[in-house]
Amino acid sequence: MSYWLSNGGRKSRIGCECSREDLIIAAKIAARRYALPTALHAESLYAKLKSRMRVKTLFNPYQESSFMRRSLFVILALAVGVFLGRGWQPTENLQQRNTPLQGELPQRTGPSELTSSTTAFAEPAPQPAPQPADLRPLPQGLSEQEKRDILVFRQAAESVVSVTSLSLRRDFFSMNVFEIPRGSGSGFVWDDSGHIVTNFHVIENGQRFSVTLADQSAWEAQVVGTAADKDLAVLRIDAPQRLLTGLSVGRSSDLVVGQKVQAIGNPFGLDQTLTTGVVSALGRELQSPSGRTIHNLIQTDAAINPGNSGGPLLDSSGRLIGVNTAIYSPSGASAGIGFAVPVDIVSRLVPQLIRHGKPILPGIGCEFLPDSYARRSRLEGVIVQRVLRGSPADRAGLRGLYRNRRGQPVVGDRILAIDGKPVDTRDKLLYAFEQAGVGTQVELTLTDGEKVRQVRVSLVAEGVENV
Numbered sequence: 001m002s003y004w005l006s007n008g009g010r011k012s013r014i015g016c017e018c019s020r021e022d023l024i025i026a027a028k029i030a031a032r033r034y035a036l037p038t039a040l041h042a043e044s045l046y047a048k049l050k051s052r053m054r055v056k057t058l059f060n061p062y063q064e065s066s067f068m069r070r071s072l073f074v075i076l077a078l079a080v081g082v083f084l085g086r087g088w089q090p091t092e093n094l095q096q097r098n099t100p101l102q103g104e105l106p107q108r109t110g111p112s113e114l115t116s117s118t119t120a121f122a123e124p125a126p127q128p129a130p131q132p133a134d135l136r137p138l139p140q141g142l143s144e145q146e147k148r149d150i151l152v153f154r155q156a157a158e159s160v161v162s163v164t165s166l167s168l169r170r171d172f173f174s175m176n177v178f179e180i181p182r183g184s185g186s187g188f189v190w191d192d193s194g195h196i197v198t199n200f201h202v203i204e205n206g207q208r209f210s211v212t213l214a215d216q217s218a219w220e221a222q223v224v225g226t227a228a229d230k231d232l233a234v235l236r237i238d239a240p241q242r243l244l245t246g247l248s249v250g251r252s253s254d255l256v257v258g259q260k261v262q263a264i265g266n267p268f269g270l271d272q273t274l275t276t277g278v279v280s281a282l283g284r285e286l287q288s289p290s291g292r293t294i295h296n297l298i299q300t301d302a303a304i305n306p307g308n309s310g311g312p313l314l315d316s317s318g319r320l321i322g323v324n325t326a327i328y329s330p331s332g333a334s335a336g337i338g339f340a341v342p343v344d345i346v347s348r349l350v351p352q353l354i355r356h357g358k359p360i361l362p363g364i365g366c367e368f369l370p371d372s373y374a375r376r377s378r379l380e381g382v383i384v385q386r387v388l389r390g391s392p393a394d395r396a397g398l399r400g401l402y403r404n405r406r407g408q409p410v411v412g413d414r415i416l417a418i419d420g421k422p423v424d425t426r427d428k429l430l431y432a433f434e435q436a437g438v439g440t441q442v443e444l445t446l447t448d449g450e451k452v453r454q455v456r457v458s459l460v461a462e463g464v465e466n467v
Contacts, residue, residue: 059167079381159246163186164184166207167206194236250343252344294341323343417444439459
């Protein structure tokens with residue numbers, strides 16, 4: 001027999017020998033592939049197939065090879081699945097679309113376990129107040145340093161969370177939407193309002209985000225603000241205050257090399273992992289996801305691996321002194337060289353991200369050309385591209401690009417130094433503005449190509465209203 005399949009008036013011939021039993025087998029394969037209701041047996045599925053697709057049997061005088069029959073049989077099974085998948089929706093998927101799941105997600109042990117589709121996050125059922133990570137008495141014979149490390153971990157572990165970035169993908173055959181993990185990292189609770197601090201690169205390009213607390217309850221998170229220049233981001237979860245324990249915030253300005261540190265995070269999906277080390281160096285620099293340089297990074301030999309990003313770096317008293325952000329390694333695993341964003345930057349930016357959604361950047365009301373233009377033209381300093389009307393730079397007489405009588409663009413002013421310190425890149429100039437802060441007056445050394453002059457301007461907040 002050969003079968004003519006028609007749908008919507010269009011017919012296509014499946015030129016293979018296929019008995020009624022073969023068609024039932026194909027229907028079973030399609031039912032298993034597209035998760036059709038189990039109550040629909042093969043016989044009724046076959047009857048439904050005939051009525052839906054108007055299957056007509058015709059005599060076929062030709063005899064195809066066994067290879068061709070098997071190949072076309074597979075095509076027939078896929079065609080059956082496509083027709084049935086469009087008409088019948090699985091009961092389980094309809095329930096997931098209309099009613100959110102109640103309870104907790106499975107415990108995350110690695111990115112590969114987070115491939116569930118259309119998962120809805122909801123507040124878990126009421127649970128007793130969380131207890132410290134471990135209340136067991138300490139064994140005898142421990143040194144004072146070991147006891148201190150254990151107590152610091154027990155106190156800080158409740159604040160460390162796991163952050164997972166998810167993206168949405170649509171299945172080619174069923175057209176169902178699935179959530180695919182893009183990456184996972186660590187984070188920590190900032191306050192009892194549900195704010196979570198992590199790295200920007202952990203959530204970059206994600207569409208949905210999940211935060212798993214220390215008690216293994218999972219919560220859907222919303223992005224509050226990001227600072228790509230410093231590789232920082234703030235999320236927010238709608239969790240009860242009894243589940244939220246913030247870390248004690250320290251200072252990074254008085255750190256010294258050799259100081260004892262601890263890093264807590266979720267390397268390779270292994271949650272609540274503690275590693276110890278020392279401050280190896282201070283004042284390191286690293287390029288951020290936006291291309292700008294992050295200054296004054298903390299270097300440590302505490303083991304930091306993929307998945308530790310966004311986790312806290314603590315001192316021996318359990319105070320936050322940095323946010324783990326990157327490692328230097330030829331293999332991709334820990335090589336004893338890790339970097340953390342200093343807590344002084346975190347303490348300054350996180351309140352701004354919570355309030356405004358972006359950092360407050362000091363400036364003078366100018367736009368600057370990329371450094372490549374100055375290098376190509378062999379010009380020193382930072383080229384002023386445009387001056388905003390009414391800005392401090394406008395009042396100080398700065399001039400941007402303009403056109404001469406022939407219509408050719410001409411470079412106006414270039415900034416050579418700020419407060420006597422030379423600046424030859426846009427990044428260094430913006431960093432000098434950040435160091436000075438909003439409301440501070442700075443002295444700029446300018447040149448228009450003919451003469452050099454100094455002007456004083458006040459730094460104002462750019463890009464944020466009502467600061």
